Amino acid sequence: MTWIVRNLWLIPALPMLAAGISALLPQRSRRPAAGLAISSMGISFLLALCAFANALHTPGHQFFNFNWLQFGDQSLQLGWLLDPLTAVMLVMVTFVGLLIFIYSTGYMEHDENFTRFFCFLGLFAGGMLGVVIANSLLLLFMCWEIVGLTSYLLIGFWYQTPSAAAAAKKAFITTRIGDLGFLIGMVWLYAQTHTLLFYNNGGGSLEQMGIVSIVGQTAIPGISVLAAIGILIFCGAAGKSGQVPLHVWLPDAMEGPTPVSALIHAATMVAAGVFLMARVYPLINYRVIEDYIGIGTPPAVYTPLQVVTWVGAITALFGATVAVAQWDIKRILAYSTVSQLGYMMLGLGVGGPAVGMFHLITHAFFKALLFLGAGSVIHGCSGEQDIRRMGGLRKYMPITFATYGIGMLALSGFPLVVSGFWSKDAILHAAHNWSVSQAPFYMATLGALLTAFYMTRQVCYVFFGSLRLPSHGPVSHDEPHSEDTRHHGAGHPHESPAVMTAPLAILAFFAITLGFLGTPAWPWFQSFLEGRAIEPTTHEPGLAAVMVTSSIIALLGIALGWLLYGRRPVTTCDAIDVLDRAQPQTFRFLHNAYYIDALYAATFIRLTRWLAHLSNFFDRFIFNGVVQLVSFGVLALAWLDSFFDNYIVNFGFDTGWRSISLSGRALAALQNGRAQAYLRYIGLALVALVIFLLWGVAR
Amino acid sequence: MTLTFLIIAFLIVAGTAAAMGFRNPIHCVLALTVSFAGIAALYLELGAQFVGFTQIMVYVGAVAILAVFAIMMTHRPGDPETRIFSRNAFVGVFTAAAVFAVIGWAILKQPATSAATQPASVSVQQIGASLMHDYVLPLEIVGLLLTAALIGAVVIAMDRKEDNAK
Amino acid sequence: MTPLQACLLLSALLFAIGLAGALTRRNAILVLIGIELMLNAANINFIAFWHYGPQPSQTTGIMFAIFSIGVAAAEAAVGLAIILAAYRHSRTTDLDKMNSLKG
């Protein structure tokens, strides 16, 4: 086992350490905090590169396990793991994280809680990396929860604004619902396989022994235990990476600072769900199981994959549709994130982890790019987030415009150039070849079209047309740090400082190039991740067709967007949207995200309220009444008892005490307080004793 | 029952009696040292060299000096040494006599056991060995006890500021 | 009378004298000294039994004596310290005057 594998824990440990230190730093020491976080992240990045290199020349799973708890005869083991999946994720997370850290030094420079911010960021990075390297479902779950916590803290970073606090709570609770499923699944898995390690020389829960010990049992008719566990774990994943119906928290999470949105809610954390599914893929994939046990598998076994696929497809379409009708620049991106995550799940379901992960990586880069671009825009427009109030910014912030455009192209899958095209194309291709049903393919295609469309719409709104920014305009209420940023020229926007634009440029570079790692002509990424050589699939039937379709779709979407928004640029703030004019109801419906929040409010939340009232009533009147009754009874008894005491018992005791004290006084006379007198008594007693003993001996 | 034994016994008994009987406490302590020395001599004669020297070192060197110091600290030139014996002392004397009578009777009543087959001789090396092997735990405990006694003695005898005040 | 009995008698006498002193002297320090003498009597017994005992080659008796000497030293130190403290409290070492230990 090489050095890097043994010390893989350093990678998450460093940012955590930095976080811990900067938590102790005084609030005013901004520079040390930022320096700590960035330097630790940099070191982690270098280490991650080492790990990547290691994984390159030794494929397969290298792990390091150790005993954590020992109860009775069985022990709970934790450990970390280095395989292509981990390596890729490590590099991605550390790199994007590093860039975003640097970016946020510029973005947050006017915030008075700078230090706290970086403390949270470091903690988050540590947790995320922990999730990535974990070789035990338990360790993964712990880090998973740390990540959830930090996301809560960061969304509610500006807790002064009630909306932010509410959003934080919402995110926390919603993900918690998913995590409950995750937890149950984990416990069940442990109960079945007696280990939570993924890989342990064949003994892990993802390896032959573990799988074989589960497969074949059925939990409820039609679903095997394995499937049930898979679905439960998927609940956790869905909660984290905002799949329908647990997506509701993700758009609201945009209350947090933009770097946070970029880092947590676009690039890394939301991807954790996808990563988790990729990690436990053997559990939910029937092929693997076939490999392990040569029998033909019951159809129940791969229900989880179907679930993943369908949920992904639905989410993809849903997110895309909703994103069409948003005004807030960050909300658009948020919904597009939701839909992209749907794509990943879909790809995972239909094409295995390689496809999903590939899209995850590319998406991480260009989505981070988009968010940071949005952040730069917001920064430049002094806290404005409503795209209706922007416009014509390409003159004012060219770099941002260029990078943002690249990101937009990547996201909307502009053919052959950008990375998004390749990854999305792989997903579409896999979906097309899916044996079960074609529906996901069509949904995905429609989603792709919409994606291209709404991105174009957004870009047109933001960068083209005439500047609609009101001079020191009504700063949008949900950006509290605008008070800090306002002082540099509200009214006319300006380009952001280099510390913010440099990361944009780097990310843009990767947003383009990264795609060529996984083209059908040269599927290096897939083969690396699968650990086996995959021959180029260019000659496969349908590939060309799919590719052409997707490119046409993308171009079509862009063209449509340009047609609707670009050609006749929007001039005034309150100009009604084209779609709105065309289909008001639909637009409303979409704008409010299918009224799902309202639905939840009407059903779950009201139910909970009602239950709370009910229990309150019970507590107050029924239980409390009983308690009161009992207490009255006790009081009565006590009164009776005290009467008895005073007039019957005490009398007897008093006489007893009197006699005892008399005798005591009599004895006290013997005790004259001279030590020697006591010694004499002792001596006499000794004599008596010895005489008695000797007498006993004599007779 | 040799001559030396008789001499030593006389030394011990005389010293002890003097230590308990003298009027001046300092003289008592000096007499006490005599009897301690006699006991040490007895040990030597019984072949317990190490114990004998330890006896001299501990008792003559330390305990006696300690007692002398204590006496000089608590001895006031003012008070005359009247009535060195406490009231109804005869009870004590009687008790002591009774104890001696009983024990002596017990000793003499026992059948005369045979003396040692070979002359007893234990070298210092043996003592050290058994101190370090069989008796290491008691040794440690005694060490702990002595430390505790040292600290305790210092703490008790230390003069506190409030005592100085009055 | 065998030598062993002689030794035992001697120690018994020593013990008795020490006891008498401890019981009769008024000076607390001398009482303490009496107690020390009694301890020494016990030590003489140990050594005597070791010397005249069945196997004098074993060090048990010696050990007993050494340990009891150590304990006696500790006892003397603490005792004298206590006496000093008591003296500081009630300006006397006369046991007849120190009779506050009364019920």
Add this chain to the structure above:
Amino acid sequence: MIQTLDQVFVIAKHWLMGYVPSPLQPLTSAVLSIIPILIAFPLLFAITTWLERKGLGRIQNRLGPNRAGFNGLMQPIADAIKSLTKEDVVPLTADHIVHFLAPLLLVVAAFLAYSVLPVGRNMVLANLNSGVLFFFAVGSVVELAVFMAGWSSRSKYSLLGAMRAIAQMISYEVPLVLASVVVIMQAGSLSTVEIVEQQAQYTHGLPHWYIFTPWGILGFILFMIAATAESNRSPFDLPEGESEIIAGYYIEYSGFKFALFFLGEYLGMFATSGIAITLFLGGWSAPLAALTVVPSWIWFFAKLLALIFAFIWIRGTLPRLRMDQLMNFAWEFILPMALINMFVAGVWRFMAPGIVRWLVCAALVLAPCVVLAALLKRKKKLQLRTYSFAE
């Protein structure tokens, strides 16, 4: 020839023993071994007084005794005659018996100490297998004598002197014993003879003296400091500081008793020096294998004189300490160092011989030495000392 010269006294003794009847032989042998000590060391005492006064004179840049005899060589004899012919004054209120017993006890104890000193090959009075212990036991008797002297002559000065002396002796007896424990640890024996025998071996010319080891050096230094304090010599001569309490506990003595005290003091000094030689400087063994031709007893006395000269030199050089300095020095420096030294000796015992062992032990010895010295040097403000029982 060399053998006979080395063993001349032993041979002489055996020759004399030949003439006494066998029943008396044990007694005579004892007497015959005691007498030389009774002669040799008082003689040495006489020489030393003269040496000391001359040496001090040299150091203080004046002529020492120079009247009686050539360079005042007859001075000791003159002193002896003077002190013998003086009147023996005893204070009226003194406790006569104790006052009389004190100097005797002192001298007797001092002489007893010599019975375990091997002054030469096969030249020891009593080869006890717990000789070192015996030496210290006897040494502890001296305190009693000092106390008797101080207390019996009803005088404030003498009482104060006695108190000081006893406090000092008790404080410095502990480090004295602890410093010699290291040697016992190494030699694995309490018998002085055996300790010397072990040091009297040579590897390519050099002897196995314990002073040639780190703990040995430290032990020797500590031992000598403690010994200086034990024998109440400058710079630890508070008990008899002429400038404060004229002569300390024997201020009320005069004439021959005074001389006896003097004798006792010096004998004690010789005895401690002798035991130091026995423990650290290889007793009667020659410093080089080649020099073994010189009789052993000459070596012993040569070393003794060297140490005495060191004593004199120190006395002429160093100023007197203050009481608190004295006590602090004892409890804060010497005692911890002695304990550390024991630890180092243990390390030495269990490490493989070689230069590494030497360096390690040296480091172990030096580091705490420096630290403790630094600690000792820090200034503590002097406040009014409150003696709790002096009312």
